[in-house]
Amino acid sequence: MKQYTTSQILFALIKIRQFALARELFDEMLGTGVRVDEYVYTAGIRAYCETNNLDGAKDLLARMESKGINGSAVPYNVLMYGFCKNNRVHEAVEVKNGMVERGVTTDEVTYRTLVYGFCRTDELEMALETTDDMLRLGFVPSEASCSIILDGLRKRGHVEEAFRLAWHLGELGMVPNLFASNALMDKLCKDGRFSEAERLFTGMENRGLQPNEVTYAILIHSLCKRGMMNDALHMFDRMREKGIRVTAYPYNSLINGYCQCDDFDQAWRFLREMVEKGLSPNAASYSPLIAGLCRKGDTGSAVELHNEMDRNGVSGNIYTLTALINCFCKDRNMDEAARLFDKMIDSSIVPNEVTFNVMIEGYCRAGNIRKAFQLYDQMVDRGLTPDNYTYRSMISVLCLTLGALKAKEFVDDLENNCAVLNGFSLTALLHGLCKEGRLTETYHVWNVMGAQGVKLDLISFTAIMNAALKQNDNEKVSMLIREMEEKGLKPDIVFHTCMIDAHSKEANIAQALNCWDNMIADGCPPNVITYTVLINNLCRSGHLSSAEILCKEMLGGRFLPNSFTYNCFLDYLATEGELEKAKVLHAAMLEGCLANTVTFNTLIKGFCKVGQIQEAIDLMQKITESGFFPDCISYSTIINELCKMGDTNKAFGLWNEMLYKGLKPDIVAYNILIRWCSIHGEFDKGLGIYSDMFKNGVQPNWDTYRALFIGASLMIRCKINQSLNSCFI
Structure with missing residues (x-):
């Protein structure tokens, strides 16, 4: 009666997890010579394991064996679990091997315990091998262990093994838990294995594992990434029909997908719908639209959307800001691009290689080599690799x-x-x-x-x-x-046009016409550029009648002359001093909407060449009246002629007017003013222009230094002459 009562107390203590008391009671039972059976030994082994005396538990199992108690797998499994729980899985394997040697039949728990142990020590290959052994023996692994194995295989990139295991488990009617299934589906989609991901999704539904908002978000994202927007929209509708909570993630995927397809109306619709549904758009919601608008060249709308982000308290991320910076760079608005770049750094958003490349390319396009190299050095200093x-x-x-x-x-x-x-x-x-x-x-x-x-x-x-x-x-x-x-x-139209241009520029008209015939023979009909190139070089070489014949051929064909074509004739007339004819032609171009700033500059150059400076200045004023704007060339041409005539004061007046209008002088404009300041003995003014040039990021070239050398030489010569004169006096 006492034995029965003591055993019951022992089992009760184990049940309420009082393992220390259970262990003391068990030791007392052994010390008093109470006969102990397999069940009591099992309880004692567990008490020892739970109080972290694994070696004592192992000794108890050995004692049980020495007493000739033919136990089942249960006490062995308990000891194995204790070893596995304490990350001593290989000792658990030894226990399992000892079982087999003694003829004790392993069961499903034996293998599940080992799989659990291998998962704890991250020995996934052994866990997978043990799971395969279980399946061959007809045992069913636990969902928890299988989920751990699947997730571990996914993280290591062993997607093939993970998918094979998931599919095998599905055939047995088992489904890994939702977290592991979603994680595996996400990995399959990222690896481009979309059919397997869809099979996994179908298998989940068929076996009673209900997909959640994460599952649908993964599949919608995958479909959007592939441009399958109708399928993505169908999946989105299905998600809502099932009453599954819709988060920002599928909305962001749809916005991004429609932006990639250049369907900005649909993208805008989903952004507004998010807000209507009470969801807060984040940077991932705005970024695709901003990038898309920038790609489309709609800088104004992109900036407006970015301002909306700021008003809504959404901080831009690296992708949003880089897209916007790229937009400003393409518009050659480097001041605004630099402001945004600095704002990014001030906001602790670290620019990456793409951001630096965008900025460097922008400065390169603007010809600001000094700024480009500064950013290049900064990029390397930050540990980024060009x-x-x-x-x-x-x-x-x-x-x-x-x-x-x-x-x-x-x-x-x-x-x-x-x-x-x-x-x-x-x-x-x-x-x-x-x-x-x-x-x-x-x-x-x-x-x-x-x-x-x-x-x-x-x-x-x-x-x-x-x-x-x-x-x-x-x-x-x-x-x-x-x-x-x-x-x-095979030569294309560009190749043939280049050949015609090269020969005709050298006044080798016969060879140029031969290239023209070869072009026709190759099946490349001339386009407006080819005609214009040959017309331009015919005009420059004095073959005006031949140029006029080609122009008439254009008028009778499929390509009409454009402003560049007519400007060839305008340039010829202006260069030859036939300004009355040039003015008539330009008036006709204005009437036909073929005039532009370039054609005005051609006429300004003609007036300057014959010394009609006031007419050139008056014409520059008319550029604005005609709906165009003077550029750096317009001002530089007149400034050069004024300086040549010695009127540097008026030249500087035009220079200041150009700067006031926001026009940025190029290297040619700077060199013109530096050169004439040097020649006219105003070397200090020339140095001032050189200093401004350097500050504005325009890199000096050989002509700059030659102009400065002339100025320095003249100044030194002047001082020598003054010294000599003072000596004679």
Whole structure:
């Protein structure tokens, strides 16, 4: 009777988790010689395990075995669980192996316990192997363990094994928990395995695991990313029909998807619907619309939407601000781009490589090489790695401002520092060298590109062919044509136009017309650019009648002359001093809506050439009256002529007017004023202009330094003369 009562007390203590008391009672039972059976030993083993005396529990199991008690799997499973719970899974495996050796039959709990232990120690391969053993033996693993395995495999990128296990479990009527299923579905979608994700979704529904808002958000995001907007909308409607709570995430996916498809009306509709439903849009809601509007070129609407974000207390993220910065850069509004860039840093949003590349490219487009290199250095200092998008912009601006040789020095430095330049970067250098006619360096870069396996395209062939023609390198031209034929590159309209332009610029009209015939034979009919190029060079070489015939041919054909075409004739008349005819032509262009600032500048240049400065100034005033705006060239042309006549005061008056109107002088404008200040003995004024030039980020070139050298020389000579005169006096 006592034995029965003591055992009951022991089991009761275990049940209420008083393991320390249970262990004391069990030890007392052993000490008093009470006969103990398997059930009591099992309770004692558990009490020892729960009080972290695993070695004592192991000794108890050994004692039970030595007493010849033929136990079931239960006491072994309890000890194994104790080891697994304390991350001693390999000792649990030893217990399992001991069971098998003693002929004790393992059961489902044995394997579940081992899977649990391997999951705790993150030994997923062993957990998966043990699960496979269970399935072969007909045992069913626990949902908790399988969910842990699936999630672990997903995190390690073993999606194939995870999906295979999930599918096998589904065939057994088991479904992993919702968290693991959603996580696996998300990983499958991110890896582009959409059919498997959809099968997993269907399997969940069929087996009674109800998808939640996360499940639908994952699938809607996947469909939107693939541009399957009708399917995404259907899934969104299905979600709402089932009464599942709709969060901001599916709305954000739909907004992003419609923006990617350039359907901004639908994107706007979902943004407004979010607000109507009481959901608060976040940065991910606004960013796609802002980026889309920027891509569309609608800067005003993008800025307005960004202001709405600020009013609603939504902080812009790196993607929103980079998109907006890119928008300003494309509009050449670098002041606003810089303001937003600084605001980003002040808001503790760290610019990434894309942000820096956008800013650097913007400054490069604006010709502000000093700012571009400052940002380049700042990018490197922050531990960011410039890439070929960075390099290409830097190479292009160096070619445009300091010359192709400076760009080549930059490339050589990059290669010495083990930077790998791709075809885009090398092509930018190739074009810069070609433009300056540096054939030796061009051929070197050409060979480097070929050695690196860079596929040379038709654009590259066109550039180097044009350079070879400028240098009259007929042998190279013939070699390039053969190489093009070998590579199967068929000349296009751009190639033919470049050939016609190169020959006609050299007054080799016969060869240019021969190229024209070849173009027709190749099935490339001339377009308005081809006509205009040949007309322009015919005018410049004095073949006005031939140019007029081509213009009439255009009027009778499918391509009508445009403002550039007519400006060729206008330029010829202005250059030849036939200003009355030029004024008549320009009046006709104005009437036909073909005049623009360029055509006005052509006429201004003509008046300046014959010394009619006041007429040129009056004409510049008429630009605004005609609905256009004078540009830097308009002012520079007149300033140059005023300086030439010695009227630097009036020239500076126009210069200040230009600055007041917000026009930014370019390198040519600065050089004009510095040069004439130097020549007229106003070297201090020239230095002041040079200082302003540097502050505004315009990089000096060889002409700048030559002008300053002239001014310094004249000033020194003047001082020497003054010293000599004072000596004689």
